[in-house]
Structures are given as structure tokens and as C-alpha cells.
Amino acid sequence: MTVYESDLPGVGKKHEIELGGEERLVVVTHNTGKREVYRRADADADAEKLFELSDGLARTVGTVLEGAYFQPVATENIDTVLGGDALIEWYEVPEGSELAGETIAAADVRQRTGASIIAVEHDDEVTPNPDPGAGVRAGDTVVVIGSRAEVDAFNDAFIDPDAVGRSTDLGDAGGGPGAGDGDDADGGR
Amino acid sequence: MAAGPAVAGDLNGLLALGAVVAVAAAVAAAGRRVGIPSVPLYVLGGVLAGPSVAGAVGLPAIEPGELTTLAEVGVVLLLFFLGLEFSIDRLIAARRRLSGAAAVDLLVNFPVGVALGFLFGLGPLGAFLVGGIVYISSSAVITKSLVDLGWIADPEAEPVLGILVAEDLVVAVYLALAGALVVGGSPVDALPRIAVALGFLGAVALAAQLLAPRLAPLLGTSDEDVVVRTVAVALVVSGLALSVGASEAVAGFFVGVGVGATPLHDRVADRIAPLRDVFAVVFFAWVGLNTDVVAVAAVAVPVLVAAAVSGPAKVVSGTVGGRLYDLSPRRSLRTGLALVPRGEFSLIIAALATASPDPLISSVVPAFAVGYVLVMSFAGTVAMSEARRIERLVGLTPE
Numbered sequence: 001m002t003v004y005e006s007d008l009p010g011v012g013k014k015h016e017i018e019l020g021g022e023e024r025l026v027v028v029t030h031n032t033g034k035r036e037v038y039r040r041a042d043a044d045a046d047a048e049k050l051f052e053l054s055d056g057l058a059r060t061v062g063t064v065l066e067g068a069y070f071q072p073v074a075t076e077n078i079d080t081v082l083g084g085d086a087l088i089e090w091y092e093v094p095e096g097s098e099l100a101g102e103t104i105a106a107a108d109v110r111q112r113t114g115a116s117i118i119a120v121e122h123d124d125e126v127t128p129n130p131d132p133g134a135g136v137r138a139g140d141t142v143v144v145i146g147s148r149a150e151v152d153a154f155n156d157a158f159i160d161p162d163a164v165g166r167s168t169d170l171g172d173a174g175g176g177p178g179a180g181d182g183d184d185a186d187g188g189r
Numbered sequence: 190m191a192a193g194p195a196v197a198g199d200l201n202g203l204l205a206l207g208a209v210v211a212v213a214a215a216v217a218a219a220g221r222r223v224g225i226p227s228v229p230l231y232v233l234g235g236v237l238a239g240p241s242v243a244g245a246v247g248l249p250a251i252e253p254g255e256l257t258t259l260a261e262v263g264v265v266l267l268l269f270f271l272g273l274e275f276s277i278d279r280l281i282a283a284r285r286r287l288s289g290a291a292a293v294d295l296l297v298n299f300p301v302g303v304a305l306g307f308l309f310g311l312g313p314l315g316a317f318l319v320g321g322i323v324y325i326s327s328s329a330v331i332t333k334s335l336v337d338l339g340w341i342a343d344p345e346a347e348p349v350l351g352i353l354v355a356e357d358l359v360v361a362v363y364l365a366l367a368g369a370l371v372v373g374g375s376p377v378d379a380l381p382r383i384a385v386a387l388g389f390l391g392a393v394a395l396a397a398q399l400l401a402p403r404l405a406p407l408l409g410t411s412d413e414d415v416v417v418r419t420v421a422v423a424l425v426v427s428g429l430a431l432s433v434g435a436s437e438a439v440a441g442f443f444v445g446v447g448v449g450a451t452p453l454h455d456r457v458a459d460r461i462a463p464l465r466d467v468f469a470v471v472f473f474a475w476v477g478l479n480t481d482v483v484a485v486a487a488v489a490v491p492v493l494v495a496a497a498v499s500g501p502a503k504v505v506s507g508t509v510g511g512r513l514y515d516l517s518p519r520r521s522l523r524t525g526l527a528l529v530p531r532g533e534f535s536l537i538i539a540a541l542a543t544a545s546p547d548p549l550i551s552s553v554v555p556a557f558a559v560g561y562v563l564v565m566s567f568a569g570t571v572a573m574s575e576a577r578r579i580e581r582l583v584g585l586t587p588e
Contacts, residue, residue, distance in 0.1 A: 009350045010274045010332050011341060026342040031458055038342035044517055047342035 016040075033058075051132075057116070060086045060145060064118065085147045088118070091159045095138045099158040105132035113153040115146030205251040206259065206471070212238040213474040226330040226570050228532040229563045231470050235477020236559075242482060253478035256471060263472030264537055265427040265441035266465040271328065271357045272397075272445020273458055280358070283351055290348055290510030291355030294528070297506035299324040301499050309491045309557075314370055315550050318542050321363050322558050323499045327532025328353045330566050334573050335527065345524045348514040352507070352528060360534050361439045365390050367538060368436040373546040386435035393426060393440055397447030405451035416460045419448055438537055469533070476536050476559065479543060484556035492560035500568055503529050519585040526576055530569030535562050 004016040012030040019025055022042035029035050033055025038047035053061060060082050082088065093100050099107045104117050119128045121141040127134060136142060144154050200208060213234030220230040236242055244250030253260075280287070302323025306316030331353065335341045340349075369382040408418045423444045430440035448457055485492075504525035511521025539558030545551040572579065580586060 006347060007279055008341060008346060009276070009279065009354045010328060011336065011346075011350070014342065014346070028341050030336075031455070036336075036339075036342070038339065040342065043344075044519065047339055049339050049342075 056086060087148060087151055088143060088145045089151050091142050091144060093136055093138055093140050093142060094159065097158050099136050100138035103133050103135050104130060113157050114150035115144045115154040117142050118145050119143040200249050200251060202255050205255050209235060209238050209251050209474045210470055213470050224570065226333065226566050228327065228330055228473060229566045231473035232477040232559055235474030236480050236482060239478035251478055253475055256475045259468060260472040260475035261437060263468035264438045265423055266468050267533055268438040268441040269423050269445040270465055272442040273449040273454065275354060275357055275446055275449065280354060286514050287351045287355055289513040290352055293509045294352050294506045295359060297502055301502045305495050305498060311549065311553065315554055318367060318538055318554050321367060321538045322535040322561060323495060325356055325360055325534040326353060326528045327530045327566060330530040330532045331527055334570055338573060344516055345511060345520050345527060348511050348524045349527045352510055361442050364436040364439050367541055369434060371541055371545045382434050385433055389430055389433050389435045390439050390443065393443040397443045401447045401450035404447055405453050408453055412460055415453060415456055419457055419461060473536065476540055480556060480559045484552055485560045488553060488557045488560055491557060492564055495561055496564045496568060500529055519580055522580060522585060523576055526572045529565060529572050531562050531565040
């Protein structure tokens, strides 16, 4: 596997990662910290944008992709604080949720809440990094990543609109690693 | 500084500034919906708020004189950022392919502009200025379009951005020369001015190179210190440049190069970008305030002729540049299409031309530049978004 790095004057840096065959993953890191991720099917194809992430979110997702181990903590809602303001949270999608029976893209999850769904669990089958076109059904468990405000917004929009001042055992807003019952939630680093 | 209590129908300086920026922002917001880049729309906002439109219909018009210094700050910051991103190492690393592509870009488009200038009867100096206006692509418009359309992840991003970097260096030298020539007199009279201007800029460039390592500690550690001191250095140096007859813009460029070579590069870019955005809008709107719609209408034919000739010329030179980067014909064509938009630098040259004692140059060249930038930034953006259709038209399709 080869990674090509090049400068984009005035914009940032570009990394191209060979995916096998002629296909490449292209990551554009803007000077502002924003990351855009593209896929290019072959040398002459136009790059197709997959998603973009803020600097902080990109680092967090990067950590997840790296295989760092996050210890889920059993609470009413399972959430994992990653340090900074970022956290990962597990939710079961209730009947009647706007997300139930919709695709992630159609429910406009990122635009509406700022949070991203990084995995969907249906029965025993887990889809990591689901396609925005992937459907979510009632009863599925979704794994959501974002800042606390974004994850709360996700909860309000799709899970439990009546939640007021939702409290979990884990950390007040900004609670650091190891908050709550002492489990090292910032695991693996 | 304050102009005293506002008389009815007369705007105080603060209100004038606010009104211009607000109109420019509103026009840009409206235009963005139909996909027109912001830079020319800020100019259009200025035109609407200025004496030639608002003044003509009896609304309180804003006199450009009120905003001249703020507009100059905008120019200095625009060029400061170019300098900040400019890297000699990068230029050297890319020199083999880049020098070819950049040379083709310069040798095709500058002469085309000069020829157009002569054709329009603007004389040697006018032709030199039109040459610059036609030659220089818009980094702001092009970079934004590359990101918006996702071309930034495609191979043509490298030659496009590389050619823009090379143009930045050419524009630094060009502005130094143009600034000295515009003041008037024969080229022989201008020689001492050129010498002083180039000497001063050489000194700034040398200082940027040598003092950069010592610059960082002087700029402080807190964000506040870094921003305030960097702006102070940029304004003092560019102000000194103006007072010896050199281009304030070019001085700003070299201060940017100096600061860019320090480890503070990212922080400065981050913190000062919002300042640049605001003052750049003031500059673009100020160009609009200075523009007479009647004068622009009078040069409509030259503008369209120039667009019809210089647009394809850029596409051709850019396509050749792309080929020199070993891109496929289709990718090379895109390189050419991407380089079509003209913008901020053409307007900086226009602003320079207003200082000329020759009325032909001080009125016709800026009006031409404003019309030309409006047409080319729009046409270039359309060319990019319609690239697929254009490729099919010339028989190039993706495999």
C-alpha cells in the first residue's frame, strides 16, 4: 500500500491511499483542520466525495479507525467520553422515531444534529461505518459520535424528545476520561 | 477622524462603511444562490452603493475617499496571505514541471492582454496594465471552486494551484513595475522610481528571508499579541513602501513570506483570516464605489472582445500546462477551464490605474477591469461546473 502526499497551496494537504487496483481514497486536510474524504475509482475518474469531518471529529474517528479500544460502560444510555468534548453513545431506536424506517441520509442526521452515526446494529449484525443510504429500523442500535451538544441534539431529534437534563452516570458535560464509575472510558490511548 | 454629526442625507464614516459592507454582503448572498462567486459581487455591491447608482437615484451615496485607507488594508492583507502560503522551497521542488506550465501561462496570456490593450487604443502603459489584468487568474475564486466542486481531490488540483503560486510571484514583480510606471512621465522618468521601488522591495524580501527565524519570538506568544503585532508589522512595512513609491501590496506579500517562514504560520493564518475577509470585502466594494456604471457600459464591447479572446487563451495555456504535468487530455482540459476566472489581482491593478494622471488610463482601465472581472469570474465558474459538457463537446469523455 502506498500513500501519496502532496501540498495544496492555499488549501492544505492531500493524501492519496491506494485501495487496491486503481482505486484510491483521497483525504484533503484543509488548513482550517477540516477533512474531506473522497474516493476515486480509477486514475481518470472524478473524485467522489464521501464525507467531511471537523478537525476534532476527524481525530476521534481516526482513533476509532485505528482500532483503539473504547470501553463501553453499562448505563441507561451507554456512552464513552473520549476526552475533549467528544463522545460516542449507543442508542436503541424506538418505535415512532423519525429515524425508524429511514435512511441515514434521508433523516438528515448530520445536518440536523451535527452528530454522525458510525455503526448500526440490527439483531446481531453490525454494520460499521454505514453508507448514508443505509436504512435504520426501529429496534436497531445506532452508535453515534459527536460533541456532547451534538449527541444530545441527536437524542432530542431521534430518540427521546422529552429528555430534559438527561443525566447519566458518566461525566457531567466535559467529564474527562475515567469519569463516572472509574472505568477508563478513554481507553486504548 | 470622525466626520462629526451626520448631516441629513450625508453618512458619517462609520455608517458609510457599514452600509457598503452590508450592501456588498447582501448582493453576494443573493448571487451565491445562482452560483456566482462572491468577489465580483462585492464589487457590484460597491457599485450599487456608490455615487454612480445610489447617488444617481438620489439615495445617500458613499464617497470612496472615506474608505481608501481601509481598502488599502484589504489589499495588504490579501497579498499578505498570498505571501504566507508562498513557499520558495515548494516552488523549487516543483520547478521542472511548474516552470514549463507557468511559462506557457505567462507567455500566452500576458501578450494576449497587451495586444488587446493596444487594440483598444490604450497606448503602451494601458496595454501593459490590460496585459496584467488579463494574465492573472483569481486565486480566491479558483481555490473556492476547486473545493466546492471536489476537483481539489483530482490530479488537476496540483497544476492549477502550482500555476497560481507562480502567478503570485510574477504579480509581485509586476505590481512593483506597474506601480512605478502608472505615476506618469516617460519610462526614463520612471526609472529612478522603479529603482527605488524594486530596491525597497528587495530589502523587504531579503529581510523576510534573513529575519524570519528571529521574527517569531518578537511576535509574542498569546493570540492577541501575535495578531496585533503581525498586523502592525504588515501595515508599517506596506505603509513605508507606499511612501517611497513602491507597491504596498507587494510589501504586504513579502511580510507574509517572512511570517510564513516562522513556526507561527498556522496560527497567524487562522487568526488573521477573518480580518482579511472583512477588509478584502471593503477593498472590493471600494473598487465598486470608484466605478462609474456608464463608463463600464461604454467599454462593454472591449470587455466582451477581451473575454472571447482571453478566455479560450487561458484554456489553451492551462491545457498545455496540464499536459506538462503528464495529465490525460481530459484532466489537462480541466486544468485550463479552472484557470479561466479572473478576480482580485485584476482589481488591484485596476485600483492602481486610478492613480494615473492620464484620464484615459485612470477611467477606462478600471472600468474595463471591473467589467472584465465580472464576466470572467462568472464565465470561468460556469466553465468549471459545465466541464463534463465541454469535455463531451470537444470529444473527450471519461472511459
